Amino acid sequence: MPAPYTPSAPTGKGTDDYRCFLLDPGLTEDAFLTGIDVLPGNPDVVHHVILFQVPPGQVAEAKRIDAGSEGQGWTCFGGSGVGAVGDSIDRAPWIGAWAPGGGGTVHQKGYGVPLAAGTQVVMQVHYNLLAGTEPDTSAARLRLAPGSQDLKPLETVLLPAPVELPCRPGKTGPLCGRAAAMADVKARFGERAGALGDLLHVLCGAEPVGPVQTCTRKANAPMTIRAAAGHMHLLGRAISVQVNGRKVLDIPVWNFDDQKSRPVPPVEVKAGDDLTVTCRHDQSLRDRLPAFDGQPERYVVWGEGTTDEMCLGILLVTRP
Structure with a gap:
């Protein structure tokens, strides 16, 4: 980041700020990203960091968003705000992420994320x-190899x-109804990001209510899984990812402070195979974790905040 940034709730409500910063790594030639090291400047307030690649054709759009926002960077709940929303699932522009417990990561030998000359990073x-x-000045270091090397391209x-x-049971409050909880999420994060709680039911079909949440989606193209990770927040208990019932990732005891990606033996996936993520959450943790002190009892839906929740499987794959 070119200068310190002081976070604040952008809508005036809530206890979270998502800010995007456009950074130029100065790529004058094609390259492969073979590792990252995110350096949170103020670890007390940095909940997580995601790096998105901005291909040369989208750099002008990113600069317009940046220039149209007051101060350094721009508010970006739900994604970077650059490119189409549909780009963020099956071929996500993620090139790396950091969460508590994470450190520098290096991809397996022979693999890398392709970055075209002129690519920038959000x-x-x-x-x-x-x-x-308190102000923060976070940084990201990229480990690069020449684009001419014979590496297999990685995607997320x-x-x-x-x-x-x-x-x-027995708990009440103004946010214990689902409609009120959804309205609160939209007030804190905006209509686009706040609506994900409903849009995910369109993507996943079923509407499971309770501590165990799951979603099965068909693979839209063949791929080989090389690494996997999970992401939940403070109410998480366990997370797993399966391919046709075979577990690729299994974290039976969720540790919010250990969200690193884990290399896995190669798993071949065919178009049409079932990809399933399953999470288990526990509302009773509200009584045990300091982050929930003073927070009202609520119906919890997908939300961007630390005291909201997510259920997300993350796969690093190669394509034939």
Whole structure:
């Protein structure tokens, strides 16, 4: 980041700020990204960081968004805001991510994420305002190899599932109804990001309500899974990813402070195969975690905030 950024709730409500910063790595030739190292400047408030590639054809769009926003960077709940919304699932523009417990990562030998000459990077930083509003200057280091090397190109596939966690029996409050909870999410994150709680039901079909959430999607093209990771928030208990019932990722005890990607033995996936992510959450953790002190009991849906929830499988794949 070119200068320190002081986070704040952009809508005036909530305890989270998602800010995107356009960074130019100065790629004058094609390259492969073979590793990243995200350096959170203020770890107390940085909840997670995602790096998105901005191909040369989208750089002008990213610069327009940046120039049209007050201050450094722009608000970016739900994604970077660059490119079409549909680009963010089966061929996500992610080139790397950091969450608590993460460190520098290097891809397996012989693999890399292709970056065309002129590509820039959007660094999305999620700030958790429950931990303060002190300035932050985060950074990302990219490990690059020449584009002329014979490396297999890596892509990211995202597997989200809806989250529907009713208030616990005997607990009441103004946010214990689903409609009120959805309205609150939209007020904090905007209509586009706030509507994901409903849109994921369109993607996944079923509407599971309760502690176990799942989504099965058909692979739209053949691929080989090389690494996998999961993402949930503080109410998470367990997460798994399966291909046709075979577990590729299995984290039976979720640790929010250990969200690193895990290399897996190659898993061949054919077009039409079932890709399933399953999460288990626990509302009783509200009584045990300091982040929920003073937070009202609520019906929890998919949301961008630290005290909201997500269920997300992340696959690093190669294509034939």
